[in-house]
Amino acid sequence: MSTVLSVRGLSKSFGGIRAVDDVSFDLAQGELLALIGPNGAGKSTCFNMMTGHLKPDGGTVSLNGTPITGLKPRRIxxxxxxRTFQITATYASMTVVENVQMALISHHRRVFALRPYAHRLYRDEALELLDLVGMAAQADRACAVLAYGDLKRLELAIALAHAPGLLLMDEPTAGMAPGERAALMQLVADIVAQRQLSVLFTEHDMDTVFAHAHRVMVLNRGRLIAKGPVAHIRADPEVQQVYLGGGTLFNALDTSTDA
Known part of the structure; x- marks a missing residue:
């Protein structure tokens, strides 16, 4: 499969703190790749450099072979x-479908043609995206009354409105109940398979990571300490030390009460 995202030697410091230190990896088309690590490991900093929200001190980021290092976020x-974020960002005063319509209006470069008929623009396309994420039945509800898990599904539909080839998901299941986490990540996995979308996601819940990721990378103190298939990461002694002080991730999963 072709390489969609290529990162080489990515580095970033804040004062004397080396937040990201010489990180390199590739992400293939149709791959679901997890980036895990303790709080403060550098995961969000990596994301922010890949999307142009932070300028790297060193290293390069390429998308489908084209360098994008240093480009502005909108250009990327x-x-x-x-991208989806840890905390959902939707228009609470709008309906579910209107939120997706706004994303489609931006995608189609119709932002300056909003008045007075914005509510008519791309509604059918928006409903198709909502159907894809299981939210079509709630299309005309106000976002303000949605459950948190439904907001996460809506955010996914908004991200897909731009038809991205690469999706970065920063802790997509944060704040969700175990059943909701499993359902959302299964939905993402299904979309990856259907659309050959490439997804890089950060996650703290190991059950979610091991159940859905094709490969896993582990960051600790800004450096990649391990990367490979799930079984390799589970058995890696350094990863076990970072997460469980020497216990095993197999045992952690066996005794988990998460659904």
Whole structure:
């Protein structure tokens, strides 16, 4: 499979703190790749450099072979990079479908044609995206009354409105109940398979990571300490030390009460 995202020697410091230190990896088309690590490991800093929100001190980021290092976030988004955030950002006063319509209006460069018919623009397309994420039945509800898990599904539909080839998901299941986490990540995995979308996601819940990721990378204090298939990461002694003080991730999963 072709390489969609290529990162080489990515580095970033804040004062004397080396937040990201010489990180390199590739992400293939149709791959679901997890980036895990303790709080403060550098995961969000990596994401922010890939999307142009932070300028790297060193290293390069390429999308489909084209360098994107240092480009502005909107330019990177236009090249086909979508993102979801730890905390959902939707228009609470709008309906579910209107939120997706706004994303489609931006995608189709119709922002300056909003008045007075914005509510008519791309509604059918928006409903198709909502159907994809299991939210079509709630299309005309106000976002303000949605459950948190439904907001996460809506955010995914908004991200997909731009038809990205690469999707970066920063802790997509944060704040969700175990059943909701499993359902959302299964939905993402299904979309990856259907659309050959490439997804890089950060996550703290190991059950979610091991159940859905094709490969896993582990960051600790800004450096990649391990990367490979799930079984390799589970058995890696350094990863076990970082997460469990020497216990095993197999045992952690066996005794988990998560659904």
């Amino acid at each position: 988004w236009r090249l086909g990079v979508g």
